[in-house]
Amino acid sequence: MRDPQTMRTFRRFLSATALAAVAAAIVPATAGGAQVAARVAGQVVVTNFRDGQTVRYPVVLLAGQTGDASATGAGVINESSSLDTRRLAGLAGGGAFKALAELVPGENRLVIRCGAAETKLTLTYRPATSEFVVRVFYWTDSAGSTGFQTPDANDRLNWQGKLGTAMKLLQCFTAERLNDIGMGRRTFILEFDEAGRVKVHLLRGSATAAEYRKMSGAQLYAAAAAELERQYPSRTAKDLVIPAFTLFDANTARALAHTALGGGDLALFGGADLFTWPDCLAGAQAAFMDARRVDPAKFFSDSVGRDTYWACASTTMGAALHELGHAFDLPHSTDPLDIMTRGHDRLNRFFTLIEPPRAGRASFCAFKADEVARWSPVSGEALAAQRFFEPDKRKWADVARTTITLDRRSRRIKIESPDGLRYVGVWRLELPLGLQAVRCVPLADGALDASMTLDELDAWVPHGEANLAVLDGQGCLTRVMVKDLLAGPFVTKWQFADVTVPWPDANSLPAVDAARLVEIEASAGRAKLAASAGPYVDFVATSGLGSRQRVAGYAMREIRTDSARRIRLLTGSDDSLRMWLNGRQVAGVLALRTAKADAETTEVDLRAGANRLLVEVGQAGGGWGLMLRLTDDKGDKLELTDDGMLRGAAEAQDTATQPAM
Numbered sequence: 001m002r003d004p005q006t007m008r009t010f011r012r013f014l015s016a017t018a019l020a021a022v023a024a025a026i027v028p029a030t031a032g033g034a035q036v037a038a039r040v041a042g043q044v045v046v047t048n049f050r051d052g053q054t055v056r057y058p059v060v061l062l063a064g065q066t067g068d069a070s071a072t073g074a075g076v077i078n079e080s081s082s083l084d085t086r087r088l089a090g091l092a093g094g095g096a097f098k099a100l101a102e103l104v105p106g107e108n109r110l111v112i113r114c115g116a117a118e119t120k121l122t123l124t125y126r127p128a129t130s131e132f133v134v135r136v137f138y139w140t141d142s143a144g145s146t147g148f149q150t151p152d153a154n155d156r157l158n159w160q161g162k163l164g165t166a167m168k169l170l171q172c173f174t175a176e177r178l179n180d181i182g183m184g185r186r187t188f189i190l191e192f193d194e195a196g197r198v199k200v201h202l203l204r205g206s207a208t209a210a211e212y213r214k215m216s217g218a219q220l221y222a223a224a225a226a227e228l229e230r231q232y233p234s235r236t237a238k239d240l241v242i243p244a245f246t247l248f249d250a251n252t253a254r255a256l257a258h259t260a261l262g263g264g265d266l267a268l269f270g271g272a273d274l275f276t277w278p279d280c281l282a283g284a285q286a287a288f289m290d291a292r293r294v295d296p297a298k299f300f301s302d303s304v305g306r307d308t309y310w311a312c313a314s315t316t317m318g319a320a321l322h323e324l325g326h327a328f329d330l331p332h333s334t335d336p337l338d339i340m341t342r343g344h345d346r347l348n349r350f351f352t353l354i355e356p357p358r359a360g361r362a363s364f365c366a367f368k369a370d371e372v373a374r375w376s377p378v379s380g381e382a383l384a385a386q387r388f389f390e391p392d393k394r395k396w397a398d399v400a401r402t403t404i405t406l407d408r409r410s411r412r413i414k415i416e417s418p419d420g421l422r423y424v425g426v427w428r429l430e431l432p433l434g435l436q437a438v439r440c441v442p443l444a445d446g447a448l449d450a451s452m453t454l455d456e457l458d459a460w461v462p463h464g465e466a467n468l469a470v471l472d473g474q475g476c477l478t479r480v481m482v483k484d485l486l487a488g489p490f491v492t493k494w495q496f497a498d499v500t501v502p503w504p505d506a507n508s509l510p511a512v513d514a515a516r517l518v519e520i521e522a523s524a525g526r527a528k529l530a531a532s533a534g535p536y537v538d539f540v541a542t543s544g545l546g547s548r549q550r551v552a553g554y555a556m557r558e559i560r561t562d563s564a565r566r567i568r569l570l571t572g573s574d575d576s577l578r579m580w581l582n583g584r585q586v587a588g589v590l591a592l593r594t595a596k597a598d599a600e601t602t603e604v605d606l607r608a609g610a611n612r613l614l615v616e617v618g619q620a621g622g623g624w625g626l627m628l629r630l631t632d633d634k635g636d637k638l639e640l641t642d643d644g645m646l647r648g649a650a651e652a653q654d655t656a657t658q659p660a661m
Contacts, residue, residue: 043067044097044112044119048176054124055103056391057175057187058196059168059281061351062090062112062121063098071115074099079109083196085281091289091353098353100172100281104196128189128391134324135191135232136163137201137241138271139224141209146202146244150275151299161279163242164198169284170321173350174383177375183384188238188324189391203227209245209257217259221268225621228266235547238327238388239266240320246270248300255300260319262326264622269320272300276313287313288348291356304345307359311348318344318373328386329469329477330379331427331435338376340437346373378425378437385422387475399541400476404468404534406485413457413468413485416449420473424450426460427467427479435467457482470533476541480534484597489639490535490629494555494615496543497523501552503618509578509590510552510618517583521614524556529642536595539617539624552576552618555626558644559611567606567638567646569613572599572627576618582611592620597627610644 047064062076074090074097081104090099092114101110103125110121138159140146146159167190175187191199205212205227212220224241232239246257258270276294278287290309294301302319303311322344330340337343349355349372355365375383383389387396402417415424424441438461441450457463466482484490497520503510512520532542539545539553569587571577574595579587579602587602617626630638630646638646 042117044114044117046112046119046121049121049123051122052124054126055175055185056126056128057171057185057190058103058125058127058192059172060101060103060123061098061172061176062101062110064096064112066092066095066097066114067117067119068115069095071097071117073114075113076101077111077113078102078104079111080104080107088282089285091285093353096353098285098351100284100351102168102196102281127192129393130189130387130391131236131393132189132388132390132396133191133237134167134188134388135201135234135237135239136167136198137203137228137232137239138163139203139205139227139241139243139245141205141212141245142207143209144202144204145209148244148271148274149247149299151295152275155275156279158279159244159274160197160200162274162277163200165278165280165284166317166320167198167240168281169351170317170324173321173347173373174375177350177373178380178384181375181377181380183380186384186389186391188388201232203231203241205245209247212243212245213247213256215257217261220257220259221261221266222621224268225264225266229549237265238324240324240327241266241268242271242274242320243268244271246272246300248272248298250298253297255302258300260323262323263329265327267320267323267327269316269323273302273312273316275299276309277317278313285351288351289356291358293359303358304342305359308356310356311345311358314348315345318347321347325379325383328383328388330382331437332430333376333379333437335374335376335378337370337372337374338379339373340376340379343373346371349373378440381440382423382425382437382469382471385471385475390475397474397476398546399544400470400472400474400478400533402470402472402476402478402533403531404470404478404480404485406488411454412451413454413482414449414451415468415470417470417472418448419476421447421450421470422473422475423469423471425469426457427469428461429465429467437469454482478533478541480536481597484535484627487597488535488629489637490537490597490627491557491640492532492535492537493529493640493642494532494537494542494557495524495527495529496539496545497521497554497556498527498544499523499554500545500548501554501616503550503552503576503620506575506592506618506620507590509576509588510616512552512616517580517614520554521556521583521612524554524614535597535627535629537626537628539619539626548619548624549621550619552578552616553624554614554616556612556614557640559606559613559640559646560644561606561608561611561646563608565606566603566633568631568633568635569602569604570598570600570629570631571602571615572596573617574623574625575620576616577626578616578618580612580614580616582607594623595625595627597629603633606646 044067045065071092074092076099085102175185179185278284292309301307333340427435430436463482470478501510572595577589
């Protein structure tokens with residue numbers, strides 16, 4: 001351990017009878033493992049792995065019983081490895097142990113020693129081959145400075161080692177905790193070099209450190225996203241970015257250029273506590289036992305008031321994983337120990353046997369197995385359903401074919417996908433936290449559909465606050481707000497133009513002249529109707545245009561009526577919106593926003609016969625989509641049939657959306 005005083009105190013604590021009482025709760029227990037341990041006294045027993053198992057990631061945490069109650073340390077030797085991590089020291093006490101091991105491709109012959117006892121274990125590491133990976137970046141200012149703030153004059157400033165080690169630990173944590181909830185050892189895939197090191201990319205920024213330190217969190221996020229798109233574009237990566245220029249200003253007691261944001265494909269977390277992270281696997285468990293104090297008057301102590309190295313390392317490494325969870329589209333949850341709430345404060349406990357002293361507590365603290373950071377089922381099942389958690393390379397479809405429909409007569413919501421369903425979550429809008437995952441809907445293996453009544457949904461979450469999140473067999477996410485299903489019917493089928501118009505300046509609507517408008521309408525007119533999954537028409541998933549930035553896309557519908565009449569168009573868009581009816585502009589909204597139903601209302605006059613409604617949606621970045629429904633001039637709901645006929649919703653089929661064609 002880094003702090004000799006902590007080590008001496010730790011050994012004294014291990015001799016206390018209190019630790020023996022909690023050892024059984026700390027050891028990851030399978031019933032079989034516990035029974036074997038009881039039968040084989042004096043022998044090390046690994047309770048979380050079986051001999052001969054295959055894993056798809058390189059760093060594992062071995063846990064079990066020591067066979068030697070006097071052992072205060074554990075060691076693992078990988079006889080198959082020539083890496084500098086061939087030998088790693090772990091923690092032991094009270095008859096329990098936890099120790100890390102780094103595997104090499106192929107068979108790994110491991111020897112685990114605790115005091116006078118030892119055992120052998122063989123694990124096979126088969127590296128993942130998927131192209132869908134998590135990348136990690138160290139973001140510098142324009143000068144390329146890689147230094148970070150630290151109270152340690154002898155700090156090696158080994159940013160590559162710190163970020164690479166953190167990613168291996170978070171990958172290991174995720175695999176083990178998903179296994180604990182019955183999902184198997186699934187985890188995200190990292191990029192490795194030939195020596196088995198995590199590839200840590202250097203992202204050199206365009207601004208100075210002083211300029212970055214004046215930015216808000218949202219501005220930093222936008223700047224990081226722009227640099228990634230310019231320097232490291234990818235459609236098969238989720239990116240974790242750690243800024244090098246985060247600085248704690250002791251004069252103002254503020255952390256500058258610090259933020260914690262995640263979403264889309266990017267997770268961004270400030271680097272002010274990077275000095276507390278381990279820079280190699282050999283120091284990983286020691287880092288979570290390092291009780292040296294961090295002076296919160298001089299350095300950023302992101303530790304919920306615990307003000308120690310181990311606490312800062314736990315909270316900030318765990319928070320980086322939390323933001324990565326948001327990049328995987330996870331909301332917050334209601335479980336206080338889930339990584340998607342404040343469980344990341346307890347990340348340290350996964351790697352240790354007891355918790356060191358901290359500010360406000362001078363002694364070590366024993367904890368129970370259910371007091372450790374985890375992935376709760378409502379979050380873990382959503383992770384395991386994603387393509388980023390599939391270790392083998394394969395072809396994936398990029399467009400969801402999920403439909404979510406509401407039958408108003410039976411008040412039943414039905415979810416269907418020809419690609420199968422992997423996850424159906426009920427999420428709740430809970431301000432100021434935003435969305436919270438409340439529960440998973442049980443699915444049979446290979447399920448193609450699922451359903452629930454509004455009454456069942458209301459028992460879980462008031463359906464006015466409920467969101468349904470669906471991951472299909474291709475790992476594509478579809479999300480629908482239940483109140484939008486109830487508010488419908490929406491126009492969910494459109495003809496999309498295969499051309500876009502540049503939108504370089506978000507301060508004005510895209511330039512479209514009469515000739516260009518004719519070209520766009522002709523392109524859309526040749527297209528077949530494409531159906532969205534629900535009220536929100538996602539241009540990325542539905543239009544065939546794919547992911548774009550700084551462009552405008554176009555969708556058209558023919559509206560036919562037997563006689564001239566006035567109707568209302570109720571719209572919301574992400575981002576800007578413009579509409580033309582029969583070639584005449586009837587609405588224009590310049591905005592950078594997320595789509596919200598009924599954000600504005602436009603009254604238009606239809607002529608008898610066929611009418612062409614063309615809608616433009618600008619895309620600056622992030623989401624790209626449209627919500628549009630129709631009413632008559634009194635506010636009564638209208639619906640379009642597939643052939644474009646306009647009729648009252650009471651005459652139409654009693655569904656809020658139609659299955660995809």
